[in-house]
Amino acid sequence: MVQVAITRPKPLNPWRKAPRQARAEATVDAICQATVQLLLRNGAAQLTTTRVAERAGVSVGTMYQYFPHKRALLRAxxxxxxxxxxxxxxxxxxxxxxxxxxxxxxxxxxxxxxxxxxxxxxxxxxxxxxxxxxxxxxxxxxxxxxxxxxxxxxxxxxxxxxxxxxxxxxxxxxxxxxxxxxxxxxxxxxxxxxxxxxxxxxxxxxxxxxxxxx
Structure with missing residues (x-):
């Protein structure tokens, strides 16, 4: 029997701070859902962290607790x-x-x-x-x-x-x-x-x- 030789890859890990509690996970979920909605509506070029924060109903400061910049948000x-x-x-x-x-x-x-x-x-x-x-x-x-x-x-x-x-x-x-x-x-x-x-x-x-x- 031939065994698979590929090793398990490392996760992408784009987070500044990973959510640990249920409330934090809910916040990150809202941010990611808002990102999806804005991507489909306007595309990545028009997406900004400010617009995502507004759509998700969180402050920009809260956004930056988890995502240091737009690219990290998209990757997450x-x-x-x-x-x-x-x-x-x-x-x-x-x-x-x-x-x-x-x-x-x-x-x-x-x-x-x-x-x-x-x-x-x-x-x-x-x-x-x-x-x-x-x-x-x-x-x-x-x-x-x-x-x-x-x-x-x-x-x-x-x-x-x-x-x-x-x-x-x-x-x-x-x-x-x-x-x-x-x-x-x-x-x-x-x-x-x-x-x-x-x-x-x-x-x-x-x-x-x-x-x-x-």
């Missing part, structure tokens, strides 16, 4: 979203250990698409940030965490083994990323998401069966 919003996706994928892959390839594929794709569909505004806002060249590497943590989780699930499959689990996991992760981009650009309509889920499951299942050795 992005990190919160990808953490949600990564945790959902990791949980689905953990539950898929020692299962057939078709079940691993179905569980993974369902978890991934359900997260981005359940948080459409966050998904669109996060994706919009990746259009900026300086933010291109922000999705690396999500990509690597997904690859690790998928590889570990595949390594325990009950009906196949792989010569190179990492390469297979990378290919699956790329398929998910491409599908997510296509869906987000179209506004994540429910009927299209459902159809894409079915087709993506067929595609990934077929690839895994082809790449694996029964």
């Amino acid at each position: 919003m992005f990190e919160r979203h990808i953490q949600t996706i990564a945790q959902s994928i990791e949980l689905a892959c953990e539950r898929s250990r020692a299962q057939p390839l078709d079940d691993i594929a179905a569980n993974l794709i369902a978890a991934f698409l359900e997260v981005i569909q359940s948080r459409p505004d966050e998904s669109r806002a996060a994706y919009s940030l990746l259009a900026e060249p300086e933010n291109a590497g922000w999705a690396d943590v999500l990509f690597e965490r997904t690859t690790v989780a998928v590889g570990r699930a595949l390594a325990t499959s009950v009906n196949a083994t792989f010569d190179n689990t990492v390469d297979v996991a990378v290919a699956v992760t790329n398929a998910l990323a491409g599908s997510a981009r296509w869906l987000i650009e179209r506004g994540l309509p429910p009927d299209v998401v459902r159809a894409q889920r079915e087709q993506l499951t067929l595609m990934v299942s077929g690839y895994l069966r082809s790449a694996g050795q029964a």
